[in-house]
Amino acid sequence: MGAILAIDGVNKRFHGLRAVQDVSFEVAEGAIFAVIGPNGAGKTTLFNMIAGVFAPDAGSIVFAGERIDGLAPDAVCRRGIGRTFQIVRPFAGLSVEDNVMVGALLRRPDRAAARAHARDILARLDLADKRDVAAAALTLPDRKRLEVARALATGPRLLLLDEVMAGLRPTETDRMVAILTELNRTTGLTILLIEHVMRAVMALAHTVLVLHHGARIAEGVPDTVVRDKAVIESYLGSEAPA
Amino acid sequence: MSGVFTGAVRPGAWVFLFIFLAALLVAPFLANDYVLTILILILYFAYVGQAWNIMMGFAGQLSLGHAIYVGLGAYTTAALYVHYGVGPWIGLIAGMAIAVACGALIGFLAFRFGVSGVYFAILTIAFAEFARIGFDHFGWVGASGGYFLPVAQYSHNDVWNLRGKPIMFYYLMLALSMAAFAICALLLRSRMGYFWQAIREDEEAARSLGIDTFRYKMYAVTISAGMTSVAGMFFAFYYNNLFPEQVFHISRSIELILGPIIGGIGTLFGPIVGAVLLTGLAEGLREIMDYFGYDAPGAKQVFYGVCLLVVVLLVPNGVWPPLARALRLTGGERRKTGEGHAGRETGEGRDR
Ligand SMILES: Nc1ncnc2c1ncn2[C@@H]1O[C@H](COP(=O)(O)OP(=O)(O)OP(=O)(O)O)[C@@H](O)[C@H]1O
Ligand SMILES: [Mg+2]
Numbered sequence: 001m002g003a004i005l006a007i008d009g010v011n012k013r014f015h016g017l018r019a020v021q022d023v024s025f026e027v028a029e030g031a032i033f034a035v036i037g038p039n040g041a042g043k044t045t046l047f048n049m050i051a052g053v054f055a056p057d058a059g060s061i062v063f064a065g066e067r068i069d070g071l072a073p074d075a076v077c078r079r080g081i082g083r084t085f086q087i088v089r090p091f092a093g094l095s096v097e098d099n100v101m102v103g104a105l106l107r108r109p110d111r112a113a114a115r116a117h118a119r120d121i122l123a124r125l126d127l128a129d130k131r132d133v134a135a136a137a138l139t140l141p142d143r144k145r146l147e148v149a150r151a152l153a154t155g156p157r158l159l160l161l162d163e164v165m166a167g168l169r170p171t172e173t174d175r176m177v178a179i180l181t182e183l184n185r186t187t188g189l190t191i192l193l194i195e196h197v198m199r200a201v202m203a204l205a206h207t208v209l210v211l212h213h214g215a216r217i218a219e220g221v222p223d224t225v226v227r228d229k230a231v232i233e234s235y236l237g238s239e240a241p242a
Numbered sequence: 243m244s245g246v247f248t249g250a251v252r253p254g255a256w257v258f259l260f261i262f263l264a265a266l267l268v269a270p271f272l273a274n275d276y277v278l279t280i281l282i283l284i285l286y287f288a289y290v291g292q293a294w295n296i297m298m299g300f301a302g303q304l305s306l307g308h309a310i311y312v313g314l315g316a317y318t319t320a321a322l323y324v325h326y327g328v329g330p331w332i333g334l335i336a337g338m339a340i341a342v343a344c345g346a347l348i349g350f351l352a353f354r355f356g357v358s359g360v361y362f363a364i365l366t367i368a369f370a371e372f373a374r375i376g377f378d379h380f381g382w383v384g385a386s387g388g389y390f391l392p393v394a395q396y397s398h399n400d401v402w403n404l405r406g407k408p409i410m411f412y413y414l415m416l417a418l419s420m421a422a423f424a425i426c427a428l429l430l431r432s433r434m435g436y437f438w439q440a441i442r443e444d445e446e447a448a449r450s451l452g453i454d455t456f457r458y459k460m461y462a463v464t465i466s467a468g469m470t471s472v473a474g475m476f477f478a479f480y481y482n483n484l485f486p487e488q489v490f491h492i493s494r495s496i497e498l499i500l501g502p503i504i505g506g507i508g509t510l511f512g513p514i515v516g517a518v519l520l521t522g523l524a525e526g527l528r529e530i531m532d533y534f535g536y537d538a539p540g541a542k543q544v545f546y547g548v549c550l551l552v553v554v555l556l557v558p559n560g561v562w563p564p565l566a567r568a569l570r571l572t573g574g575e576r577r578k579t580g581e582g583h584a585g586r587e588t589g590e591g592r593d594r
Contacts, residue, residue, distance in 0.1 A: 074449045074451075074452050074455065091447065093442075093508075094440075098439075101436055103452075105433045106451060111432075111433065154451055
């Protein structure tokens with residue numbers, strides 16, 4: 001299978017701080033691809049460039065054969081990229097179901113069809129029984145799930161997940177891993193995720209990219225990457241498996 | 243903070259609504275001229291409140307200059323009528339077009355250049371002020387000296403030319419406010435209504451879900467402006483005189499938003515409840531003061547201020563959400579948004 005996403009030499013500076021430096025990689029269609037690295041490594045910045053929050057200073061981003069760097073976030077979403085926010089941004093005054101409805105209406109203008117789709121997705125993410133609750137009243141793990149549900153409802157071909165396991169208990173992490181695996185397996189959805197929870201990364205990712213100070217220091221299958229000397233020194237430390 | 247935008251209504255509420263409507267239909271036959279005047283005012287404020295609510299309550303864009311759209315609708319229909327004998331309903335097409343164009347200009351300037359929140363509100367005030375000063379010097383429509391429609395004693399009600407007795411204006415305003423309610427109910431449940439609410443709640447998150455926020459904010463401003471200009475036509479033909487200092491004055495813009503704020507921003511019934519409370523109580527207060535022989539020119543403004551204070555302190559989301567819950571008209575804790583879920587699946591009638 002070919003690459004659905006090709007990042008080539010992207011750079012981003014914030015007032016002299018090089019948040020992302022010359023990062024290149026490709027994500028194969030149908031893959032689960034993880035980006036890891038210490039705090040401030042530039043992971044979210046990389047996501048924001050893909051999602052159109054800001055354009056890279058240099059380099060290109062090609063999605064499904066089309067250059068998307070510099071497009072606005074809504075245009076990127078309409079081309080088939082869904083994203084979650086590391087710091088969750090639910091529509092607090094709306095119910096859980098209506099949060100997902102907003103996403104579902106993008107490609108299903110008919111309200112009944114959108115609602116049915118929203119309910120399917122809520123069921124997939126174990127949120128069905130909370131659909132009438134105000135999003136403001138959700139616990140953090142549920143808000144993380146809602147982020148995923150809402151992005152998923154837009155019908156993406158590529159899903160960007162920014163630390164959706166953070167703050168989840170191990171059983172909840174395992175459940176989220178199972179949900180994502182299932183999604184990937186049954187729908188062929190490509191997933192690009194940023195994650196600190198190595199338990200989830202090891203279970204999910206086909207490929208792992210490691211960022212440090214904005215630059216790529218390693219890329220490969222999870223088992224190899226976690227044994228990489230540079231990765232252990234800069235990020236994993238004692239967490240690394242023996 | 244939940245339930246802020248409650249608008250979903252139980253089946254029992256339809257009975258309530260029906261009685262309310264029936265009362266409004268027969269009211270002119272029971273009311274004296276004075277009460278009829280107040281009822282007309284209430285309906286007027288319910289209408290403009292509803293129109294303003296589309297922008298602020300649905301899409302989260304604060305306009306503090308809505309008097310400009312009333313004024314443009316009023317002056318355009320009046321000028322076409324007086325100068326060219328064009329009937330108000332035809333003139334309204336021009337009036338709406340001008341108001342919509344003005345809303346589009348304000349929206350374009352603000353949304354294209356990322357002006358939002360307080361700065362957007364200030365921009366809307368600025369435009370209303372430009373209009374006030376501009377019309378003060380606009381000789382074709384009387385400038386600051388005022389513009390007047392010919393008044394005569396009418397033996398019959400001429401709806402086509404809006405010449406007639408108060409009762410005709412009452413039914414006109416009733417029809418308009420009912421139409422506004424229906425339009426708002428439809429809009430809120432529509433795809434666009436969802437997108438507006440998403441923008442209101444979190445614009446960046448809305449964009450990440452593929453919503454062209456510029457476009458939908460433009461729809462909100464222009465629809466709201468167009469609807470508001472209809473009230474301008476009513477204003478011109480009901481009062482028969484227009485003064486820039488009154489029509490475009492900021493106090494007019496403020497007055498128009500108090501109803502929905504007190505009733506409940508973003509709700510369908512809020513603008514109605516707010517209009518009834520504010521106008522009804524303010525006039526009642528004046529009656530009482532008259533009775534006791536007091537004459538305090540600023541009393542109404544002070545009263546509005548007190549109302550606002552009470553609401554902000556006690557029911558910050560407006561009177562309607564808690565009132566609806568108290569009357570058991572909405573699904574209470576279960577319903578959180580302005581949209582009724584399809585009741586069929588749950589067996590609960592949760593329509594509006
Ligand atoms: N909008 C911004 N303006 C200025 N600096 C920024 C901005 N966004 C990120 N940065 C800086 O860029 C660097 C990379 O941040 P980024 O959020 O991409 O890191 P991260 O890898 O996602 O970290 P974490 O694991 O903590 O989420 C940090 O030093 C951060 O302070
Ligand atoms: Mg981050």
